[in-house]
Amino acid sequence: MKDNKISQSLRRRALACLQATDPQIKIQLSLQLYQELQEDLLVIDKRMPVDSPCTAGFPEKPELVPVYQLPKRKIASLEGHAALIHSFAHIEFNAINIAWDAVYRFSFMPTQYYLDWAKIAKEEAYHFSLIDDYLREMGYQYGSFQAHNDLWNMVSETAHDVMVRMALVPRVLEARGLDVTPTIISKFKQHNYQRATEILEIIYHDEIGHVEVGSQWFNHLCEKRGLDPVETFGNLIQQYASDKIRKPFNEFARLKAGFTQVELELLDTCAK
Ligand SMILES: [Fe+2]
Structure with missing residues (x-):
């Protein structure tokens, strides 16, 4: 900590990032906070009491609907492609909130835990901005399509225990992204969606690291x-996510992300 700077609470500031509703402001706050952390301007206040319920800032749009109400679209059409890209924007927006909530909500974790999740928040903000820029190039933006709230529901259900959170959010829901993203990348390649391919390759690479952080903690x-x-x-899994395990698994990515072979066999028995 530099003596000539006023120290600030990382976790208090993480709450401000979490609660920001405007996507551009959330990104700015997130990148700024990570930069200040890198410059050693923040205190990691492990003892800070948590008094806020599990609420995060979301913009008025997208409208959130049950997952089965989301229309299926063909990715060969521009609108269908944009809708699929929009679903990634929604995941990344949630992921920024997930990372800052992990920093804010859980006290008495080792310093490295807070550093890991702050770095994830910065990377998720970057992912969101890549996707949002691309959506705008296509004439859309975050909020142009409907979305569902499954990710954040699981965040709320696991707010009472950091171990439960690490098991179910990075290692179940975000790990599912590792299974499906390579197939989507190859479809984008087939349709010559070059920019979308590049963006998803960046995200896929980084997400392996994010799931690995979940595994470690x-x-x-x-x-x-x-x-x-x-x-x-x-x-x-039985208690919270018995309906959320689906095959096939991307064993290569999951092993890199800290799953053991025994866990992959366990997942196999849990899968629908
Ligand atoms: Fe991400």
Whole structure:
């Protein structure tokens, strides 16, 4: 910490990022906060009490509807392509909130935990801005299509325990992205959506690292609590996400992201 600067609370500022509703302001605040962290201008206040319920800032649009109400579109049409890209924008917007919520909500974690999730927030803000710029080039923007709220519902359901959060948000919901993204990338290549391909390749690469962070902290917390990580992961899936495990798995990416072979076998038995 530099003596000549007024120190500020990383976690208090993370809450401001989390609660920002305007996408451009959320990105600006996120990048600025990470920059200040890099410049050693912030205190990582592990003891800070958490008094805010699990609410995050979302813009008025997109309109959120149940997932089954989202229309299916063909990606060969520009509108269909834009709608699929928009679904990635929604995931990335949620992902910024997920990362800042992880920083804000959970006290008494090691310093590295807060550094890891702040870095993820910065990368998610970058992903969102790549996608939003591309949507605008196509004449759309974030909010042009409907979206669903499944990701944030799981964030709310896991707000009481960081171990449960690490198991179910990065290691179930975000890991699903690792399974499906390569197929979408190859479809974009077939349709010569070059920019979309480049953006998704960046996201895919970074998301392996994000899921790996989830794996590391889940394993750390299991060890600290004397719990068997595989058994615990299985129990949490049964309790919270029994309908959310779908094959096929991208075993290569999942192994890189910290899943063990035994966990992949466990997931296989849980899959729909
Ligand atoms: Fe992302």
